[in-house]
Amino acid sequence: MSARPQPSRRLFLGMAATAPLAASGVLTLGAGTAHAADSAYVMCYFTESTSLGLGTDYGLHLAVSTDSLNWTPLNQNNPVVTPTAGALGLRDPFLMRKQDGTFVVIATDLKGTDWSYNSQYIHVWDSADLRTFTGYRRLKLHDMTTHSWAPEAFWDAGRGQYAVIYSSVNSSGHNVIMVNYTRDFVTASSPQVFFDPGYDVIDGNMAVGVNGYNYLFYKKNQTLVSARSTSLDPGSFTEYSAGVAHGGTEAPTVFKSLTSNTWYLWGDTYTPNGVFYAWQTSNLASGTWTALDQKTYTQPVNSKHCGIATITTAEYNNLLTKWGSPAWNRLKSYNYPSRYVRHADYKARIDEYPFDLYTDSEWKLVPGLADSAGVSFQSVNYPTRYLRHYSYALQLDVNDGTSTFAGDATFYRTAGLADSSWASFRSYNNPTRYIRHAGYVLRIDPISTTGERQDATFRVGY
Incomplete structure (x- = not known):
C-alpha cells in the first residue's frame, strides 16, 4: 500500500498452521518461477499524481524493460484493465508467472485513499500473455472487519499450493502479514498469521529458496527491512536486517538480475505521486544494501507500489506490439x-x-x-x-x-x-x-x- 495512516484496533482471528515445508525451489525474480528463456522484465503498478487529479488511475498499468532499471510504460501509461467489482479500483498490484507458464494478477480492492474501506477480498485476473486478461473475480480471504492490503503470492512447493500473503490487523490491533493457500486463486484456505513481530508491518514481499533461506521484505516504521527462515512455515521468520529508507519508504520489491548476481530492492516513498528509490546487493544474507545513483534508473511517470516479474524476449516484443510505447518522452x-x-x-x-x-x-x-x-x-x-x-x-x-x-x-x-x-x-x-x-x-x-x-x-x- 501507499500513504496509509497507522491502523486502528480491529479483531482478526488466525487459524492453525498447515503441515511444515522444507526449504525448496529456486526464486529467479519476485515470487514467481521464471522461464529459462526469460530475458526481460515487466512491471505492474497503479498511478497517483501529486494532486490526486490528472495522472491518477486505480487500474492495472504495465511497463517493460530490458535492464530492470529503465522502463517503457505501455498503453501510453494508461491502464490495461480496471476492476469492475468491489471498490471499482485497485492498489498494490502484483503479477506472477504460475507453474503452468501463464500469469495471475492480484491487487488490493481499494480505489483512492479511503483507508476506512475494509475489503475482505482481493482482485484477481488470469492472463496467458499479459495482452488479454480473463476470468476477473474477487477472492475472499477472511470474514473479519479489516482490510486485505498489498497481496502478493509465491509457490509453496511443499504444500503444492500458492501462498497469498497480505496485510491485515490482528487481535492485538496492529498490522501483521497474513497468509492463505490456494491452488487456483478462486478459493482459498482459512487465513493464518504468517509474520507478526509484535509491531505494525505491511507490504510483504518474498524471495524464496536463496542459498537455503527464504526472505520476507516488509515496511516497518517507514523503513524497508527483512526477515528470513529456512522454511516457509507461518511464524518461522525472524527479522535480521536494519533496513533501508529514503525518507518514508514502503512497498518493497526485490528481484534478481537476469545477467548478474545482483539483487535489486525497489521502494516507494510515502506520498501520492511518490518516487521510487533503488538499492542493490550481491548477497541477500548480508542484509546490507547500497543505494543506486538515480542516473541509473527511471520509474514510469506517476507509478506507485510496483511488482516486477521476468518475461521472455517474445513476450516483451508482443507486449510492445499490443500496447505500444509512449508517443512522448x-x-x-x-x-x-x-x-x-x-x-x-x-x-x-x-x-x-x-x-x-x-x-x-x-x-x-x-x-x-x-x-x-x-x-x-x-x-x-x-x-x-x-x-x-x-x-x-x-x-x-x-x-x-x-x-x-x-x-x-x-x-x-x-x-x-x-x-x-x-x-x-x-x-x-x-x-x-x-x-x-x-x-x-x-x-x-x-x-x-x-x-x-x-x-x-x-x-x-x-
Whole structure:
C-alpha cells in the first residue's frame, strides 16, 4: 500500500498452521518461477499524481524493460484493465508467472485513499500473455472487519499450493502479514498469521529458496527491512536486517538480475505521486544494501507500489506490439537526475519530480522544423507550442510558421557530452551552442568545461 495512516484496533482471528515445508525451489525474480528463456522484465503498478487529479488511475498499468532499471510504460501509461467489482479500483498490484507458464494478477480492492474501506477480498485476473486478461473475480480471504492490503503470492512447493500473503490487523490491533493457500486463486484456505513481530508491518514481499533461506521484505516504521527462515512455515521468520529508507519508504520489491548476481530492492516513498528509490546487493544474507545513483534508473511517470516479474524476449516484443510505447518522452538531467526538463509559465527549466502538472515534462520529439534531420520539442499539453531559444534562453512559444522560429526550435541530437549513452542537443542556427541548464533554467551556450558538459547532457526516456 501507499500513504496509509497507522491502523486502528480491529479483531482478526488466525487459524492453525498447515503441515511444515522444507526449504525448496529456486526464486529467479519476485515470487514467481521464471522461464529459462526469460530475458526481460515487466512491471505492474497503479498511478497517483501529486494532486490526486490528472495522472491518477486505480487500474492495472504495465511497463517493460530490458535492464530492470529503465522502463517503457505501455498503453501510453494508461491502464490495461480496471476492476469492475468491489471498490471499482485497485492498489498494490502484483503479477506472477504460475507453474503452468501463464500469469495471475492480484491487487488490493481499494480505489483512492479511503483507508476506512475494509475489503475482505482481493482482485484477481488470469492472463496467458499479459495482452488479454480473463476470468476477473474477487477472492475472499477472511470474514473479519479489516482490510486485505498489498497481496502478493509465491509457490509453496511443499504444500503444492500458492501462498497469498497480505496485510491485515490482528487481535492485538496492529498490522501483521497474513497468509492463505490456494491452488487456483478462486478459493482459498482459512487465513493464518504468517509474520507478526509484535509491531505494525505491511507490504510483504518474498524471495524464496536463496542459498537455503527464504526472505520476507516488509515496511516497518517507514523503513524497508527483512526477515528470513529456512522454511516457509507461518511464524518461522525472524527479522535480521536494519533496513533501508529514503525518507518514508514502503512497498518493497526485490528481484534478481537476469545477467548478474545482483539483487535489486525497489521502494516507494510515502506520498501520492511518490518516487521510487533503488538499492542493490550481491548477497541477500548480508542484509546490507547500497543505494543506486538515480542516473541509473527511471520509474514510469506517476507509478506507485510496483511488482516486477521476468518475461521472455517474445513476450516483451508482443507486449510492445499490443500496447505500444509512449508517443512522448521525458528528459532527465544527467547531473541532477531527480530533475526533468519541463515548462513552467512557458519558460524551460529542470525541476524535481514529482510536480504539477506532470504533463509539463512530456515532449514529442518531432522532425526538426528547419531540418528534418534535427529534432524539435513539441509540448504534449500545449501542442501548438515548441521549445525555442530567444536571446539564448529556452521558452515555449506558438509556432508562427516563420523560418526564424523554425531555426530557433530545431536542434541536432548528438551523443551526450558527459556520457555518450545519453544525449545532448546542438542548436541548428547557433551551432556552437548546446541546450544546457544554468540555475535550473534552460538556455543554449557554448560548452567547454566538465560541469558545462554535464549540464548539457540528458537521458531521453519515459
